[in-house]
């Protein structure tokens with residue numbers, strides 16, 4: 001376990017800036033030790049700043065005390081990115097939750113990092129716009145977290161992930177200086193540092209303001225639920241829809257177990273007897289959408305589709321999505337813990353890798369649940385387990401490694417959207433050569449030579465050996 | 480900070496059922512207004528876990544637990560089916576029995592709720608004070624009647640539960656409810672004074688023994704098998720939970736007879752008088768104990784919707800901050816929470832608000848809104864000749 005050394009002088013300095021928004025209570029510190037993953041750590045101090053200037057001062061104070069820091073959004077990350085290791089000061093952005101400016105002419109909004117993803121879209125909705133990236137956690141995840149993880153969501157199939165919707169970012173750099181990365185013009189001047197920051201998981205500084213792109217709400221939307229008696233037909237339909245030249249707004253798949261647990265939560269009429277379902281959404285101009293519906297029907301008919309349900313109204317559509325978006329949490333209905341992978345495989349290999357996932361789970365006596373962004377081949381195999389069973393964690397890790405191996409062998413990658421964080425860090429070597437990783441470390445060092453920003457994350461130990469913070473995931477971090 | 484021993488008494492498996500996904504956070508009123516992890520359902524569960532693991536708590540822990548409104552919005556939002564309400568009740572009971580959490584004056588205050596004569600007397604004193612205008616308006620008290628006309632039974636088809644504070648301060652609402660129920664052709668019976676208080680506030684405060692005593696007394700006041708209708712969402716939720724509270728067969732059977740009055744009316748909707756057209760719009764506030772606990776808020780829309788356009792709010796049932804005695808003990812948080820509700824009500828553009836829970840009704844009224852019980856609205860529309 002990480003040792004707790006609440007440096008009194010450090011706390012005093014932070015308190016001078018933040019007053020009672022600097023915290024060191026034993027109970028409270030524990031609350032900032034966890035995110036949506038299974039990892040757990042404990043921070044030294046928690047800070048709850050209100051604006052950029054306070055963040056800047058916190059970072060400067062940390063620097064003066066040689067203490068690492070860690071930005072935290074809503075703590076829903078699934079890779080341990082916001083889990084403190086190395087005794088950092090946590091900079092929680094939750095109170096920085098203002099929408100600062102909405103510019104309909106340029107179709108841009110400036111927001112603070114703690115604004116919740118869905119709150120932003122709801123606020124924009126009366127104006128006819130929304131923020132397109134819609135992670136399943138969108139009701140609670142923060143824009144800062146979305147930027148740091150370059151998060152995706154069901155509708156990113158057609159609209160692109162976060163990076164495509166972030167124009168500029170105000171950042172407090174690890175040395176305490178303020179920088180504006182990117183600008184509002186179409187072509188960036190010089191290197192695209194904004195692009196570098198998006199997806200950097202808090203290792204290049206703290207985002208304090210974000211300029212996001214506004215996407216117009218589509219004039220027409222159709223949502224279809226297709227059920228299949230064989231998961232293979234479902235997967236084949238996914239490839240066939242894309243091959244037919246159609247890019248749906250969303251194309252999601254759930255297997256039998258996922259359907260069962262989701263239905264138990266939402267009562268939306270998901271077909272619990274089916275082997276798999278596809279949730280397909282088409283949007284755009286009414287004529288194009290109806291044409292798309294026809295294409296989906298024809299293609300699916302060629303692949304033994306069972307029933308096709310078309311949502312009659314917005315309420316039915318929202319209910320179906322509510323089911324899909326709550327799937328991870330609902331896994332707790334079968335087992336209290338889950339470990340989630342996030343690999344991407346070529347669409348054509350979906351069936352093959354899915355079958356391997358089931359076999360691996362069987363071999364390690366675990367339950368696998370699959371609910372994922374089928375349209376872009378982004379698998380989310382969930383291993384459900386009970387951490388009270390002796391020896392189960394070893395099996396979960398071994399099975400996880402086997403799943404990652406199978407995905408990479410099929411030509412895939414390690415993470416589609418959840419990031420590397422702490423949890424997937426030691427898998428990096430399976431995908432990248434030592435040289436690749438050393439190069440990535442050089443980029444990180446350009447932003448953060450001392451390794452103060454979210455230490456011990458993303459890159460495995462020894463990428464560039466000298467760094468004092470680089471060490472293995474502490475044993476006690478696993479719960 | 481001082482550490483105190485505490486045996487929390489929540490099974491490990493219940494605490495472990497939370498996977499810390501955070502999906503409940505935006506549905507928690509206290510998280511919404513503070514953005515503090517310690518004021519969130521996920522945070523509160525983690526705190527309970529910590530207390531259970533170590534066997535110790537400190538003052539901070541008590542403060543964090545006391546700040547929960549017990550609205551149970553987090554339960555509706557939680558895909559994992561975490562039973563937050565009962566974990567919080569167990570925590571409060573552990574605090575009340577093992578620490579100095581509920582001071583003696585608070586305990587006495589709660590106890591008087593079960594003494595109808597005392598309540599009536601106290602209310603008369605308040606009423607006089609109101610009449611001579613020495614009570615500040617911002618206390619948010621309704622105009623308390625100086626003289627109370629007795630409620631008269633009209634048959635024995637259904638019981639109407641009358642409760643403590645509501646009967647002392649808002650008896651006219653019971654009378655309106657009685658008239659609406661009678662309009663379906665059914666006779667209404669009132670229980671004896673033994674059914675003086677349902678015990679909901681006691682459970683929330685952790686005073687489990689007192690609540691169980693009140694439950695026994697209340698049950699005895701409803702002989703026979705007639706349905707027991709309740710026009711206060713908080714009391715209804717509590718009466719429905721007697722099976723769980725007392726764990727006896729008798730209590731389970733009793734609980735099955737309990738219905739929110741709107742639920743019962745929705746089942747008898749065609750027996751209610753018809754009106755040629757709907758008149759006006761009303762914004763509907765869903766009380767948490769109707770929406771998140773009884774899960775029967777739709778029936779209010781069905782009944783109201785027969786006579787008037789019933790407009791839902793756009794906040795997915797986020798709590799209004801009343802929370803039984805909460806708004807009295809945490810006035811600042813309660814007011815911040817209420818501000819969100821007021822904004823949501825304003826977006827409907829409706830001139831009047833309907834609330835099926837007296838606590839919410841008074842809390843919203845004290846912000847200057849016109850708030851009425853749904854069945855008072857229905858009663859006046861039925862009476863109107865069109």
Ligand SMILES: Cc1cc2nc3c(=O)[nH]c(=O)nc-3n(C[C@H](O)[C@H](O)[C@H](O)COP(=O)(O)OP(=O)(O)OC[C@H]3O[C@@H](n4cnc5c(N)ncnc54)[C@H](O)[C@@H]3O)c2cc1C
Pocket residue numbers: 035036070071072073074075076077078080081082093113134135136137140141142143144145146147148149150151152153154201202203205206207208325328329417418421454500501502
């Ligand atoms: C039920 C559930 C469903 C999910 N579904 C999806 C999905 O469909 N798609 C998807 O992509 N993800 C999904 N996620 C993962 C997660 O919600 C996203 O990664 C989200 O973007 C994290 O946001 P957060 O605010 O919770 O960030 P946190 O978890 O708090 O932090 C995540 C990372 O971002 C960094 N960070 C946070 N704020 C800042 C900032 N201001 N500046 C710099 N760094 C910062 C942190 O240091 C950390 O490394 C899901 C999670 C859950 C629990």
Ligand code: SF4
Pocket residue numbers: 329332496497498499500501502503504520521524553556557558559560561
């Ligand atoms: S209570 Fe439920 S919704 Fe909230 S964090 Fe725990 S599992 Fe998730």
Ligand code: SF4
Pocket residue numbers: 506507508509510518519520523546547548549550551552553554563798
């Ligand atoms: S009961 Fe209400 S106030 Fe308490 S944690 Fe749940 S949502 Fe928040």
